[in-house]
Amino acid sequence: xxxxxxGIGNLPGILKQLGCKRLFLVVDSSYPFLNIKDAIxxxxxxxxxxxxxxxxxLYEQVCKGIELFKASECDSILAVGGxxxxxxxxxxxxxxLAEEGNAAIIPPLVSQRLPIDGASIPFIAIPTTAGxxxxxxxxxVMYYEGAKQTVTNDGILPxxxxxxxxxxxxLPLYQKKCTMMDALCQGIExxxxxxxxxxxxxxxxxxxELVMANWRKYIFDNDSDAxxxxxxxxxxxxxxxxxxxxxxxxxxxxxxxxxxxxxxGHAVAVCLPExxxxxLTHPADCSDPRGRAWLDGIFAQISHAMGAPGVKGAIAIFRxxxxxxxMQNPAAGSDRADELEILSSSVNPVRLKNxxxxxxxxxxxxxxxxxxxx
Numbered sequence: 001x002x003x004x005x006x007g008i009g010n011l012p013g014i015l016k017q018l019g020c021k022r023l024f025l026v027v028d029s030s031y032p033f034l035n036i037k038d039a040i041x042x043x044x045x046x047x048x049x050x051x052x053x054x055x056x057x058l059y060e061q062v063c064k065g066i067e068l069f070k071a072s073e074c075d076s077i078l079a080v081g082g083x084x085x086x087x088x089x090x091x092x093x094x095x096x097l098a099e100e101g102n103a104a105i106i107p108p109l110v111s112q113r114l115p116i117d118g119a120s121i122p123f124i125a126i127p128t129t130a131g132x133x134x135x136x137x138x139x140x141v142m143y144y145e146g147a148k149q150t151v152t153n154d155g156i157l158p159x160x161x162x163x164x165x166x167x168x169x170x171l172p173l174y175q176k177k178c179t180m181m182d183a184l185c186q187g188i189e190x191x192x193x194x195x196x197x198x199x200x201x202x203x204x205x206x207x208x209e210l211v212m213a214n215w216r217k218y219i220f221d222n223d224s225d226a227x228x229x230x231x232x233x234x235x236x237x238x239x240x241x242x243x244x245x246x247x248x249x250x251x252x253x254x255x256x257x258x259x260x261x262x263x264x265g266h267a268v269a270v271c272l273p274e275x276x277x278x279x280l281t282h283p284a285d286c287s288d289p290r291g292r293a294w295l296d297g298i299f300a301q302i303s304h305a306m307g308a309p310g311v312k313g314a315i316a317i318f319r320x321x322x323x324x325x326x327m328q329n330p331a332a333g334s335d336r337a338d339e340l341e342i343l344s345s346s347v348n349p350v351r352l353k354n355x356x357x358x359x360x361x362x363x364x365x366x367x368x369x370x371x372x373x374x
Contacts, residue, residue: 002136003160004235008036011124012043014160018122020076024069025049026089028081030128034167040080048072050092055084059106059144062091069096076122079158082179083132083141083264086125090140090156093121097155105151106144118155125158128167130231131179131265133186133238135161148254157242163235165228175263177219177325182265183234184211184318185272189247190240192298193354194288200243201301207236208305219325248275248359251351252367255343260330260372270329273318274370279357280311288356295356331373343368 005014015023025047031037041047050068053061069077069092079089091105097116098104104114125135134140138157141150168176187207190200210233217226252275253267262270279285280299286292303314322328332339344365352359359367 002157004136005160005162006164008039008126008162008164008166011039011126011162014124014162015043015045015076018076018124018159020078020122020124021045022072022074022076023047024072024074024077024092026065026077026079026081026085026092027051028053028055028085028128030082031080033170034080034128035169036080036126036164036167040078046074048074050088053084053088055082057084057088057091057142059142059149062088062095062105062142063102065092066095066102076124078124078126079135080126080128082127082129083134086127086132086134086158087140087142087151089123089125090138090153091142091151093118093123093156094140094151094153097121105142106149110144110149110151113153116153116155118153118157119159123156123158124160124162126162126164126167127231127234129171129175129179130165130168130227130234131182133183133234133236133241135163136235136238137242139242161235163228163231165224165231168227168231169222169224173219177327178263178265178269179234180211180215180218180230180265181269181322181327183207183230183237184215185249185265185268186237186241186246187211187233188272188276188302189249190237190244191302192295192356193244193247194356195354196244196298200240201298203236203240204244205301205305207233207240208302210236212306215321216324245354246351247355248352251348251355252343252364252371254348255346256330256371259339259342262330266327267330269318269322269327270371271367273315273322274367275355275359276311276315276318278363278367282357282363285357285359287358298356329371329373336372336374339372340365340368343372 191204217223249272308314
């Protein structure tokens with residue numbers, strides 16, 4: 001069972017509890033500027049640090065981290081940063097522990113949940129953004145030969161997620177917007193996912209309610225209390241997708257990010273209201289075995305959590321949030337038809353299977369034609 005701990009002051013006690021003596025730090029480019037840096041580097045014991053990776057980490061970069069971990073003879077991992085730092089740390093842990101080594105994180109083995117003893121390398125995660133919830137998932141993302149790979153293994157779920165909202169104080173405003181919308185979309189998508197459970201839906205509800213109650217103060221006032229609530233919302237969102245997974249909005253966002261250079265959270269957020277609106281008008285395409293009446297009930301619950309009297313109102317509120325934050329849809333380039341074809345051909349069918357309504361290539365193209373402005 002993962003521990004969720006609040007406050008950087010608790011880190012020494014966590015390390016003692018988990019028996020960590022030689023820490024392997026996985027940090028991103030924000031680390032030198034963090035207000036918690038000194039507290040981390042003042043920890044007792046020897047430390048090694050790895051930061052040689054990009055925001056969308058590559059297999060070759062992860063391999064450097066694997067080799068450094070082995071050479072440093074560290075016994076535990078501390079990841080500090082956004083989703084990419086968490087992803088790299090998780091991939092390192094899996095490759096080090098799996099008998100298959102580095103092959104465990106690339107095709108064909110990446111799709112298998114290889115047996116590892118996750119407890120043999122304690123793993124603490126400290127998120128420095130409030131969005132992905134990666135500190136509480138058993139998934140990681142990295143790129144191999146240009147293709148996105150999702151690594152999944154129960155043994156790479158961090159033993160402890162330490163939430164320290166003061167790190168959000170100096171986060172760039174646009175990054176705050178993007179990551180917060182990622183958290184909101186994860187809360188909504190996991191709620192309507194065909195894989196949702198009673199437990200995951202409770203996490204989803206908390207994620208959505210916390211974002212809706214605090215987003216204005218967090219974005220426009222840089223309020224510390226609101227930041228703490230948004231960080232908690234992101235963590236709940238992470239716990240929700242860890243059980244239920246994401247759906248079409250995420251599946252359709254990835255090529256938007258690569259084609260139009262839109263950050264992940266922004267790309268997901270431009271997709272979600274259009275997909276939700278489309279699902280309302282295609283009731284016959286429901287693929288959730290619990291049925292359309294069940295799904296309509298879920299839509300109503302999400303709308304209530306967003307403070308809307310109905311589903312159309314919830315979609316309108318979502319769009320109003322985007323407008324208030326000046327987060328616009330991408331605009332097509334010189335050949336919009338080719339771009340729409342590229343987008344509709346790129347969607348991962350595995351992620352689409354989690355969506356409560358079936359979306360084929362034709363439907364995806366129709367949705368992209370709304371999402372991507374002429």
